[in-house]
Amino acid sequence: MRKGREQKNIATARPLSADIASLLFKVAFVGALFLGMFSFIFGAFRCADISMSPSIKDGDMVLDYRLDKNFHLHDVAAFTYEGTRMAARVVALPGDEVAITADGLVVNGSVQQESGVYGSTTQVAQGITFPLTVGDGQIFVLGDNREQAIDSRIFGCVDVAHAEGKVVAILRTRAV
Structure with a gap:
């Protein structure tokens, strides 16, 4: 029974490239949100x-x-x-x-x-x-x-x- 469960997890695992793409999308989204906030809502200067x-x-x-x-x-x-x-x-x-x-x-x-x-x-x-x-x-x-x-x-x-x-x-x- 244990062997069947391990085979199921291996079969449904996402490829590494999909995880990297997901991470890059999230980083880009947070960066765009930050840029938008400091372009239209907040300003910062020295x-x-x-x-x-x-x-x-x-x-x-x-x-x-x-x-x-x-x-x-x-x-x-x-x-x-x-x-x-x-x-x-x-x-x-x-x-x-x-x-x-x-x-x-x-x-x-x-x-x-x-x-x-x-x-x-x-x-x-x-x-x-x-x-x-x-x-x-x-x-x-x-x-x-x-x-x-x-x-x-x-x-x-x-x-x-x-x-x-x-x-x-x-x-x-x-x-x-």
Whole structure:
């Protein structure tokens, strides 16, 4: 009886080439799924400046969610400026009036008390002029490292349609 059972297993065994083809199909499927997720749903980039330091340091990997562009105050937006992907904090939304005075950042006539901001918020030479009203479909962003940040004080408001998405994770690559 045992001999008959062994013969049955040998007869129904799949050839090695079928197992290899099945494995390659699964690897290709997972690779395509991963590529699709990071092409349409998520974006990832290495931060190349210190505008958001120490929240996001130079060299950190930033993961952004591309499907949610409904920004709120204090969200961190990912966008492209002069060919470089960047991240900055949303400080004003459509319809808000933004000014930078000797007191710092003023939104809709109120001086903003911000935590986690390093350095003073001042105007930038050759930057935009204030006061500025944020247009429909736009956001005003500032880096947390205000004295060395490249942000809306230089290039103006960011169009939400051109924003990459909301930053959802930061992967430290140095000093872990």
